[in-house]
Amino acid sequence: MFTKKIKRQALILCLALTCCAMLLQGCSGKSPKTTQDYLSDMKEFSTPDKTVSIYFDQNWQTEDLEMECWLGAGNKKGDKAAALLQFPKTGSNMMANSMEMAAEMVEASYHVSDKQDVDAPDLPGMENVTAYTCKMSADGVTGGAYLIYGETAYAYYALTYIANKLTDGDIASFNASCSKFQENAPEVEDNFSTEMTDTIRWFNATYAILTDINGRDYNLFGGMPANDDSKALMQGSLPESWGVDDRASADENMEWLLSEGHRTSFAEEMKSLEDIGVTADTSTEDLIALLKDEYGFDEDEAGSYARAFAVYTEHGADAIAGWDYCRAMYLLPAYYHAGYYTEQEALDKSLEVAQIMQPMYESWDDLMDSYLWGYDYWAGEESTERRGIYEKLKGQSDNPFRIDYKMNLEKTW
Numbered sequence: 582m583f584t585k586k587i588k589r590q591a592l593i594l595c596l597a598l599t600c601c602a603m604l605l606q607g608c609s610g611k612s613p614k615t616t617q618d619y620l621s622d623m624k625e626f627s628t629p630d631k632t633v634s635i636y637f638d639q640n641w642q643t644e645d646l647e648m649e650c651w652l653g654a655g656n657k658k659g660d661k662a663a664a665l666l667q668f669p670k671t672g673s674n675m676m677a678n679s680m681e682m683a684a685e686m687v688e689a690s691y692h693v694s695d696k697q698d699v700d701a702p703d704l705p706g707m708e709n710v711t712a713y714t715c716k717m718s719a720d721g722v723t724g725g726a727y728l729i730y731g732e733t734a735y736a737y738y739a740l741t742y743i744a745n746k747l748t749d750g751d752i753a754s755f756n757a758s759c760s761k762f763q764e765n766a767p768e769v770e771d772n773f774s775t776e777m778t779d780t781i782r783w784f785n786a787t788y789a790i791l792t793d794i795n796g797r798d799y800n801l802f803g804g805m806p807a808n809d810d811s812k813a814l815m816q817g818s819l820p821e822s823w824g825v826d827d828r829a830s831a832d833e834n835m836e837w838l839l840s841e842g843h844r845t846s847f848a849e850e851m852k853s854l855e856d857i858g859v860t861a862d863t864s865t866e867d868l869i870a871l872l873k874d875e876y877g878f879d880e881d882e883a884g885s886y887a888r889a890f891a892v893y894t895e896h897g898a899d900a901i902a903g904w905d906y907c908r909a910m911y912l913l914p915a916y917y918h919a920g921y922y923t924e925q926e927a928l929d930k931s932l933e934v935a936q937i938m939q940p941m942y943e944s945w946d947d948l949m950d951s952y953l954w955g956y957d958y959w960a961g962e963e964s965t966e967r968r969g970i971y972e973k974l975k976g977q978s979d980n981p982f983r984i985d986y987k988m989n990l991e992k993t994w
Contacts, residue, residue: 614753619758622638623637624636624637624639626641626643626652626654628649629649630649633650633736635758636761641654641661646666651667652665653665662742663741663742663743666741667736668736668738668739670737672810678793683738684739691717692718693717693728694715696713696714699714699727700712702756703759704762705761706764707732707762709732711730711731712727712729712730713729724747725743726747727741727744727751727755728741729755736764740759769806770809772807773924775928778994779985779993780932780990781994782981783935784932785800786984787906787935788907788908789974790970790971792804792911799974800979802927802928803914803917807917812918815918819916825916825919828921831916831921838905839905839909842908843905844900847889847893850886851890854868857871869883872887881962885962888957889958892954902938902941903938903947903954904953907948910934914931932990939987942986944986949968
């Protein structure tokens with residue numbers, strides 16, 4: 582779901598940035614200006630949604646970048662241009678789940694090359710600011726550019742100034758512009774009324790990997806505030822990803838996960854391998870060869886089944902049950918956000934599922950192993966990326982897995 586959205590937005594980004602491909606034909610030999618000198622010839626420009634503003638030359642004209650949270654501007658001659666791209670961390674305009682992802686989108690769409698680190702300017706209210714000189718290309722034309730990344734609590738940002746031959750004066754001018762950066766983040770409505778307790782944090786931890794993949798906040802039930810934006814997002818994504826579009830289909834899907842899930846087909850398929858003579862002593866190489874030669878599996882499929890059988894022989898028929906239960910825990914708040922379950926229903930059912938799955942494992946590591954083995958089986962690929970996310974989350978200051986796995990799960994709402 583999230584990957585498809587990113588691809589769509591990346592295409593928009595490519596087209597939008599192409600609109601800003603303008604060349605600076607030269608610069609004068611004037612003495613260096615101060616920040617105030619530059620600002621005296623500038624005025625404030627805002628994104629269409631008014632969530633962020635910055636100063637540009639007062640004679641510049643804005644360009645339509647097709648996004649309410651993006652701002653592009655250039656002079657009348659078309660030989661100078663700049664852009665401010667905002668990537669909100671939540672809501673309907675969310676496009677990236679990290680600064681790295683936002684940067685990858687910008688650099689892939691605009692063919693950034695020859696990046697060189699330079700001293701980053703100060704932007705009011707922005708953290709983790711980095712800056713680079715580089716080359717950017719659009720419509721077959723390559724120019725010099727000054728590129729800045731940073732983030733606030735509300736959004737990730739990319740700001741760029743494009744020129745034919747980038748000069749120190751260009752950089753100084755854009756730094757002056759950036760000194761007037763001002764974010765006016767909208768107040769986010771959250772209709773979730775229950776206090777965040779350790780029991781709910783335990784719920785959140787069960788699907789924290791997926792929350793992180795989707796660029797959401799594992800400190801919130803379901804990873805995001807409960808409001809009209811999250812309702813629209815879930816009502817749009819659940820049909821595509823889960824075949825859920827109302828209360829009845831939500832209940833049906835939940836019942837399948839809890840009573841059957843992928844663990845059932847996993848156990849059946851692994852038993853089928855045993856029935857044709859595969860044992861714990863069968864080497865991975867021999868099993869892969871058997872599946873390819875006798876059953877027409879390709880290399881990836883055979884490798885996936887070989888890994889699954891190794892998990893099965895060591896951990897049994899329920900080895901991937903954590904995959905089903907963690908996904909059920911993810912879906913319950915999603916149903917709430919979509920408006921199919923009430924807050925109380927989602928919390929009550931989450932507690933019920935949590936109390937079933939908790940005794941099945943000894944620790945978060947054990948549960949996440951089961952979840953990741955299930956992902957490997959379902960996706961037909963190794964879960965290296967998701968395991969890396971799990972390890973990353975454990976190292977963060979607000980590590981969602983800091984909650985005692987064996988805590989007493991109780992109703993606190």
